[in-house]
Amino acid sequence: MPSLAIHRLPMAHPGDVSALTALIDRGAVAAGDIRAVIGKTEGNGGLNDFTRGFFTQTLMLLLARETGQDLAALAARIPCVLSGGTEGALSPHFLLFAVDRAAGGARGLALGTAFSPPTPAEQIGRDSQIEAVAQAVRDAMADAGIARAADVALVQVKAPCAQAPGPGARAGDPRLLMALSRAAAAFGVGRALGDIPEGGEDALLRDRHLFSNRVSISSGIEVVANEVVVFGQADGWAPGLTAGVAPMADLLDLPGVCAAFRAAGLEAAPAVPAAQRGRVLGVIAKGEPDAAGAIRGARHTMLGDTDLDAQRHLRGALGAIVASVAGDGQVFVSGGAEHQGPPGGGLVCVFARD
Amino acid sequence: MPSLAIHRLPMAHPGDVSALTALIDRGAVAAGDIRAVIGKTEGNGGLNDFTRGFFTQTLMLLLARETGQDLAALAARIPCVLSGGTEGALSPHFLLFAVDRAAGGARGLALGTAFSPPTPAEQIGRDSQIEAVAQAVRDAMADAGIARAADVALVQVKAPCAQAPGPGARAGDPRLLMALSRAAAAFGVGRALGDIPEGGEDALLRDRHLFSNRVSISSGIEVVANEVVVFGQADGWAPGLTAGVAPMADLLDLPGVCAAFRAAGLEAAPAVPAAQRGRVLGVIAKGEPDAAGAIRGARHTMLGDTDLDAQRHLRGALGAIVASVAGDGQVFVSGGAEHQGPPGGGLVCVFARD
Amino acid sequence: MPSLAIHRLPMAHPGDVSALTALIDRGAVAAGDIRAVIGKTEGNGGLNDFTRGFFTQTLMLLLARETGQDLAALAARIPCVLSGGTEGALSPHFLLFAVDRAAGGARGLALGTAFSPPTPAEQIGRDSQIEAVAQAVRDAMADAGIARAADVALVQVKAPCAQAPGPGARAGDPRLLMALSRAAAAFGVGRALGDIPEGGEDALLRDRHLFSNRVSISSGIEVVANEVVVFGQADGWAPGLTAGVAPMADLLDLPGVCAAFRAAGLEAAPAVPAAQRGRVLGVIAKGEPDAAGAIRGARHTMLGDTDLDAQRHLRGALGAIVASVAGDGQVFVSGGAEHQGPPGGGLVCVFARD
């Protein structure tokens, strides 16, 4: 019976995996048990953010050396969901998810992974991507042994983009294609979980009332397929870990943030007490600049700033709120929350041990 | 006996004073009663942020038209403390402080203002600036009728800088001169209040253990003198308003933020309840990127980002935390907290009505 | 018979008109003779660039004081075409065009101005804007006394935009609306001059082979109408000034730049000789980042940079090339050259005295 272990590790720069090397060297993690990585690098989070690819290459080199497996095979098996941008209080780090097949228990937090087939630029933001993601979610649930959609806590996806979309692409602007890729992936997850039962490519970025509150999507040019990681409750997994998830109604929804920590069994009044901080194993948050240009009636300036990208604005703000509750800046915050919550809102997911 | 009124007004852009025009037109504010303005414009907050000067010019034009007074005389009498940069959840707005001499009460929140003589570039960051600010604080306390330093809640200063410091300046880099100006002004306030009883120009930016937690300084090239606004308790002022102040130990000190709101008589558990939000009249926060490069042991990336200025990082993060408690983004947040709190920390001041 | 005078004046910051004040004070310019202003301020050139509005306000205040005319009347009569962004070698400055009715000659460089009716957001990028600009060009030609389209050297337009386009606007993204406004204005000029004889709103931003090489458009939220300035040869104007115009085939077309200077009667081999630099009265250049992502087969990175806006990239590059020929950085360079030259190309216009 398998057991999930979550390690939160710092990085000194995007090419630094020394914290993982140390864990492996002292036997705390077996390289072959690593199933997924979710991390934040210190780039700008946009099209020309190469810190994600740099970290992935460095990590896979380490794993190849440790496991003797081929680089390409590792990259095709282990989802490496990286989001660039550690604005404000955020701190570069990565979450390492390892599964020890020997351990086990009656019912606990399970992890499953799956990759869709490669998605060329022409398929991004199309029905074919939606369905490919839906199938990958079903595959990842099966991989985890999660029986029902209701048992899924969170689905994290890294969806592809293209730096220079060709004439066959749905959008010539790669930034728009990036948003379409996130939207299609969210629809795919929503379809698999029943959260977005209907709606196809025409509804992407348009019918904003359609969303799932259990999904977090990043998009980037450094992946070629939709990489899916599913978390949820399943039989046969060791107990002791919890994933607490709560929606955020808008960017300033501090009670929503606190609710996620409480759902993970922690106090948050308003911050997690120092004595409980060690129980926090990882935090994932998703949000977006309200497209209406205002939050609770007060105009914000995130969308019209020529010098500072809207998503950099967003991550700095959302990250600080979540970090102020969590107690430190090692929070995975990603902007671009299309169909991943109500317009202007988002979600928070907290991994904690009992 | 005088009465202080605080109005929090939005601006659609840095040249927009229509909200004040409307207040004046309907008789809610007499232009001649305006004593001070503290506001946030949507620039970058740095040397080449001209939104502050644009707003000031527009405001003074309105007041000149309404009062018949000379532009220069108004600018030399009414402190207009503007801070650029509304990153993340922050919203451009200004606080208008008006004093109605006819009203009154037994003891209440008082406001006093004063200007130092013009401070040329050569005096910035020198003992002469420290002493000039200290004297202006004493003058402003006298103006308000605040008898004792212990009765002062907050001193807000706008200190001058120079775009192209000449050879006689203490620093040739205008960014460093800006920091020295803030530091000297903080020392001046600390000297007047007894919070920083000793220490001269040599200690600026060096002896970081010397600080006052009742001072907020902005610096910019758009002012030529140190403009001082003092808030505190004094006899003869109308009751009904409170200024609650609390220090922040570091950027993530959410309990510290909540404490300031509670000091102003509001609940904050964790956010101000919707029913009480209307009682919030204004919020001022001050902070800085921790110079050690880490917050609670987690590395931050604010100081080494070539594309995004450290103070823009800071304001987006601090502003979001404070706004998530206050309930909206109309929060005055200013970076550069040298000697205005412990290293890496800051303060929050909340103006509220009973 | 009228005579055109062109003054090139520096600004120390966007609120600085002291160079003009000095000219007026010593009698070198009569405030009432000023017919148009074209200038570069040091903002970011984007939606949230308020340096343009700040300069305009400051300039109009000076002119109102000097002429005794109403601010609004002046703003509705004198086109003030400002472009933000002085990246790289560029230097903030403005060109002042004054017409002395008393002077005169047989035939020379003429200037005419006109304003279209206000263009609300819903009309931007529509056939109605195209026609309104075409009519304003005809009006400005009549104002100048320019008889034939062939005699027009350059038409400079400042076209409106909207910060928050409503549902009736052709584009919800204000950046796209800005581009549509420039495109429609270019079509309007092209229609009036016969350079773009056909093509309506559907062709904007699409049929890039339709362009005029005698037009330069800026767009911004600080104007509400299309403000048009026409330069060309007309009878009855004093001789002595030349406007030399040449197209640029792409961003690196240095021979094209040199050709414009030679068309204005100057040597450029490759730079204007020091002895002739004083004859340069003003330089206007227009260009755009090649949408194909490459220049002469070499990939450029202007379009996918999350931290640095494509137009800021463009202005820094184009501005430096033109300034290296002109001999200094007081060059008006504006990005966004839709239909103002071949795709990826642009134009240069040089004003010089004999």
Next chain:
Amino acid sequence: MPSLAIHRLPMAHPGDVSALTALIDRGAVAAGDIRAVIGKTEGNGGLNDFTRGFFTQTLMLLLARETGQDLAALAARIPCVLSGGTEGALSPHFLLFAVDRAAGGARGLALGTAFSPPTPAEQIGRDSQIEAVAQAVRDAMADAGIARAADVALVQVKAPCAQAPGPGARAGDPRLLMALSRAAAAFGVGRALGDIPEGGEDALLRDRHLFSNRVSISSGIEVVANEVVVFGQADGWAPGLTAGVAPMADLLDLPGVCAAFRAAGLEAAPAVPAAQRGRVLGVIAKGEPDAAGAIRGARHTMLGDTDLDAQRHLRGALGAIVASVAGDGQVFVSGGAEHQGPPGGGLVCVFARD
């Protein structure tokens, strides 16, 4: 007798070495012959630019695979001088310098390389770094067989920096330390060549009249030693290649740029004719924003821009001027020209074949 080959190769992103892989695969280059790499990646060129490390890692992985040599040994033998930042017209690319020992001739363009011992943060900007670089230049000259300093055309150095300088470092601000490292390396080269015969660490960044016009320095945290590449004339090397070098008096010195191309045997009137462009093998340019804040009396805004780093301004401007002469954007442009030319000036070096 050895022969130098220079290949100019594009990169699609900082992890792309496919152009080199293709060269090796078709036998045009032997991996073991590669002696040095000089390239431009598309980062921001500052402290947090990780594109340089990403490219180096990718390149060394390829060379390790092809040569069977150890990664660390390769990195310690082959200087890989990368400069981030392809603003404006610049295009990401790298120059590959390969030496074929079997070929040969009587006298031609020679290349030599050397590494100093590792330079810890405490030694950066000190006399010990100056002398270490001087010795490495002598070693590299010996490696090339260049007999006299007068025969040296250009010395390119990549000097180390530290992301978080400790208390023993000469500067706590890593940006300042980066400048000190460039300055010390320039002094080291100047000492070895006799261009800066005297002056020690106290003169760095201060005595700006001390400079060499045959040196180009980049600095970055991705190297730990001073990596030196020397180019010059030497006996026994195959003829056919030329390195033409010319100083630039200031950023707008277009005649200076043209002079470098002519020194390499090309026409430049003003641009290299299309028929000769294929003879250009590589271009290196160095410059800096004039610290006086003006170029030829016209104020520039590079130094006070809070949103856009001064070196990004500089590279975009200088790169465009050089590219407009060269004919395309594959130009190595690096800012930070302390002691590498007169204040505000720089140099251009053109590699061409006959």
